[in-house]
Amino acid sequence: MKVLVAVKRVIDYNVKIRVKADNTGVETANVKMSMNPFDEIAVEEALRMKEKGLATEVIAFSAGPAQCQETIRTALAMGADRGILVQTDAELQPLAVAKLLKAVVDKEQPGLVIVGKQAIDDDSNQTGQMLAALLGWSQGTFANKLHVADGSAEVKREVDGGLENIKIKLPAVITTDLRLNEPRYASLPNIMKAKKKPIEVLAPDALGVDVAPRIKTLKVEEPPKRKAGIKVKTVAELVDKLRNEAGVI
Amino acid sequence: MAILVVAAHDGKTVRANVANAVAAASQMGSDVHVLVAGSNAGEAAKSAAALQGVAKVLQAEDAAYGNWLAEDIAPLVVKLAPNYSHIVMAADSVGKNVAPRVAALLDVAQISEAIQVVSPDTFVRPIYAGNAMATVQSGDKIKVVTIRPTNFKAGAGGGSAAVEQIGGTGATGLSSFVGAELSKSERPELTSAKIVVSGGRGLASGENFKMLETLADKLGAGLGASRAAVDAGYVPNDYQVGQTGKVVAPDLYIAIGISGAIQHLAGMKDSKTIVAINKDEEAPIFQVADYGIVGDLFQIVPELTAAVEKK
Numbered sequence A: 001m002k003v004l005v006a007v008k009r010v011i012d013y014n015v016k017i018r019v020k021a022d023n024t025g026v027e028t029a030n031v032k033m034s035m036n037p038f039d040e041i042a043v044e045e046a047l048r049m050k051e052k053g054l055a056t057e058v059i060a061f062s063a064g065p066a067q068c069q070e071t072i073r074t075a076l077a078m079g080a081d082r083g084i085l086v087q088t089d090a091e092l093q094p095l096a097v098a099k100l101l102k103a104v105v106d107k108e109q110p111g112l113v114i115v116g117k118q119a120i121d122d123d124s125n126q127t128g129q130m131l132a133a134l135l136g137w138s139q140g141t142f143a144n145k146l147h148v149a150d151g152s153a154e155v156k157r158e159v160d161g162g163l164e165n166i167k168i169k170l171p172a173v174i175t176t177d178l179r180l181n182e183p184r185y186a187s188l189p190n191i192m193k194a195k196k197k198p199i200e201v202l203a204p205d206a207l208g209v210d211v212a213p214r215i216k217t218l219k220v221e222e223p224p225k226r227k228a229g230i231k232v233k234t235v236a237e238l239v240d241k242l243r244n245e246a247g248v249i
Numbered sequence B: 001m002a003i004l005v006v007a008a009h010d011g012k013t014v015r016a017n018v019a020n021a022v023a024a025a026s027q028m029g030s031d032v033h034v035l036v037a038g039s040n041a042g043e044a045a046k047s048a049a050a051l052q053g054v055a056k057v058l059q060a061e062d063a064a065y066g067n068w069l070a071e072d073i074a075p076l077v078v079k080l081a082p083n084y085s086h087i088v089m090a091a092d093s094v095g096k097n098v099a100p101r102v103a104a105l106l107d108v109a110q111i112s113e114a115i116q117v118v119s120p121d122t123f124v125r126p127i128y129a130g131n132a133m134a135t136v137q138s139g140d141k142i143k144v145v146t147i148r149p150t151n152f153k154a155g156a157g158g159g160s161a162a163v164e165q166i167g168g169t170g171a172t173g174l175s176s177f178v179g180a181e182l183s184k185s186e187r188p189e190l191t192s193a194k195i196v197v198s199g200g201r202g203l204a205s206g207e208n209f210k211m212l213e214t215l216a217d218k219l220g221a222g223l224g225a226s227r228a229a230v231d232a233g234y235v236p237n238d239y240q241v242g243q244t245g246k247v248v249a250p251d252l253y254i255a256i257g258i259s260g261a262i263q264h265l266a267g268m269k270d271s272k273t274i275v276a277i278n279k280d281e282e283a284p285i286f287q288v289a290d291y292g293i294v295g296d297l298f299q300i301v302p303e304l305t306a307a308v309e310k311k
Helices: A037-051 A068-078 A094-108 A127-135 A188-194 A235-245 B017-026 B042-049 B070-083 B093-106 B209-219 B227-231 B297-309
Strands: A002-006 A009-011 A033-035 A057-064 A082-087 A112-116 A138-149 A152-159 A162-169 A172-176 A199-202 A215-221 B002-007 B032-038 B056-061 B084-090 B110-114 B116-119 B122-127 B132-138 B143-147 B162-166 B175-182 B195-199 B222-225 B252-256 B273-278 B291-294
Touching: A002 A037, A002 A094, A009 A068, A033 A037, A033 A068, A037 A057, A037 A068, A037 A112, A037 A138, A037 A172, A057 A068, A057 A094, A068 A082, A068 A188, A068 A199, A082 A094, A094 A112, A094 A127, A094 B093, A112 A127, A127 A138, A127 A172, A127 B070, A127 B093, A138 A162, A138 B070, A138 B093, A138 B175, A152 A172, A152 B093, A235 B273, A235 B291, A235 B297, B002 B017, B002 B070, B002 B093, B017 B032, B017 B084, B017 B143, B032 B042, B032 B070, B042 B056, B042 B162, B070 B084, B070 B093, B070 B175, B084 B093, B093 B110, B093 B143, B110 B122, B195 B209, B209 B222, B209 B252, B209 B297, B222 B227, B273 B297
Parallel strands: A002 A057, A002 A112, A057 A082, A082 A199, A112 A172, A138 A172, B002 B032, B002 B084, B032 B056, B056 B162, B084 B143, B110 B143, B195 B222, B195 B252, B252 B273, B273 B291
Antiparallel strands: A009 A033, A138 A152, A152 A162, A162 B175, A215 B132, B116 B122, B122 B132
């Protein structure tokens, strides 16, 4: 079966973001961009399935401006076979991305879609679940372990109190959590090879998807700053402060 | 129009964060209903009826709802949705799994982890791991919202709402529950604990976390960890406090051997009082700590444990 993975281009996780002075958003000009870390885990999981003979082809999907090709190239350098970019400069929200993904799924008919559980920019944690809903598929969210066999998948999920095991029918959507795997680095020869792999570029219109945002961002602000407190010298002093000043113990 | 809070529960009582979700819902409108779906959920429904600010509880009995599979719960919520202006869930592992599925089936957007209700259609939510706050307005007819429980104060209780039985929607057969491996602990649950003791990479091993357990037990505290400590395999992932783990806001948060990466701060910086114990005086954790001690945690923690004992 084919496995489709979705990769999002986000501000690199090491960059300290800056809120724009006019409060319309976060500064992205001249900022290092990378693949969303949870999506790297998604790519890695798909590649491992291919290496085990469980997947025949790994397709990397992205949606957004032309520069998202770089993010797809990263997935191709890791080992994905080909890419699909839905190119648009419009703001894309999770529901719109899920609809674009659905259109691509209808076309490509993968047996499994793997996406990161959330993107580290908007922190929505929605796209995978929404895609599963739109397709009428099962969903294995926050996956810690994935075992695919005989038309179904066993998914170990990260839940509030620990872990949970579910069995889901394929086709399905999986969303990755941190401990699912450790993504590989692309080797130089593979980076070179990736340059020759095909990326198909589509427009949202061609897929018949209306990507108009449903949520309007009114403003983006800095969070309230917490003031640094004091340093104490001894444990006795600390306990005294906690007891008599803060009154928390 | 009324507001529907979808409540997760353990069969006996609704989760503590349902009270926070009801408090948030009460800021969106006045007529708050709570949906308690389950197999044998009578007790849980009663506990929801006792929450302050609840006008009505809908109890849906169906064997399919026993284990909170999103594929089976979502159709029930979708069926009820036309009667409501808002669907609200706590942003825990149940809400995060179910709410987006509901939203997509309704063809509406979802607002994730609201921390403030500005008006019935406008919410504040953290983005970029809490390094920016976005005020967002929903244009959809039905607003599906998950709320961050620590930002909404639970009511006192003492409610006496009526419980109405409603029918179930059956199983889709798409997924089935196999089992759970839940961490067994006598300690308070992280997100509702009044005091949280957290350890980081500075602990150097899982074995050394025992030291924190002793301190936590003395304080009646929950035990947490940084992502670095989880990644290093010292403790299980459900200990993780931070952007990719749990968000906590206790009265007292004690960060031990935690440097204070942005992603960790996102999960604890709303705590009332923060204590940091770290050997590196330049560690970013000190920038948010009310009280800091620079020094060797292996010396300080036992001392602290002994000191809190003496009243």
